[in-house]
Amino acid sequence: VTSQANPHSLIIGGTRGMGRALAELFAREQHTVSVIGRQIPPEPITGKVHFWSVDLLERQELSKTLDDVIVRHGNLNNLIFLQRFKGKGDKWEGEIQTSLSATKFVIDALIDQFHDASDKSIVIVSSAASDVVAEEQDAAYHVAKAGLNQLARYYAVVLGPKGFRVNVVSPGTVLKKENQEYYLGNDKLQKLVGRTVPLGRMGTALEVAHVISFLCSPKASFLTGQTILVDGGANLVSCETLARKLADLKF
């Protein structure tokens, strides 16, 4: 598998949050980065980072934008999905369309627009809520994320012979620029996280971005169809253990 000196990476949902942290990391790693979101952020990113403003729900506009990305910056090496629904209207329809259907639409539209000679990586960011129930999120979020996990496995098998690797990164709650004041300012929550997460803290957007970067590198050249949990081990702890810790009971 050859690596490319300046890979072209398209990030869907990279204008803020974890996607922006990934765009910044890729720019430092000398990628040419194309970023799609509804709004172009006021603060630019240093490096070869290009923003496109389009709503994933507007499929005609989206098709034109995807064409434009390829015409301007050439075929892709990496395609990463970090969008989630934050719009108005019906939440079920919105989340399923934005997270699940748009991901399939973009993959299908771009499948012939990847560099042939190099490693081709697709990474879908899912969530712990694809497996467990997180009551702070709605039903659509759970179903869309579970669907994305299986979509990744499907494409890993079907597109494997064409040289594509398709993997999922599934974070727990992540500190990002937009929420760190809230989470770090909440002492009670931080203490609980310290006691219940095996690694004793919340992860950061950059730590998730590093895992995505690995999956988009030739170092991951034989890795496909996998869901990688990036949660400091939180998913491993049993209900009994959690309950005992919270109740200060001995083990």
Ligand SMILES: NC(=O)c1ccc[n+]([C@@H]2O[C@H](COP(=O)([O-])OP(=O)(O)OC[C@H]3O[C@@H](n4cnc5c(N)ncnc54)[C@H](OP(=O)(O)O)[C@@H]3O)[C@@H](O)[C@H]2O)c1
């Ligand atoms: N934050 C966490 O703790 C956490 C934990 C587990 C999993 N995740 C997952 O990780 C991913 C990133 O999370 P995040 O918290 O960084 O998300 P976020 O801050 O809400 O960012 C979502 C991105 O998607 C874009 N987007 C949303 N709707 C769009 C639409 N209709 N058309 C085009 N772009 C759209 C947004 O840009 P615009 O607003 O400009 O459109 C933004 O760039 C999501 O898939 C989320 O479910 C997050």
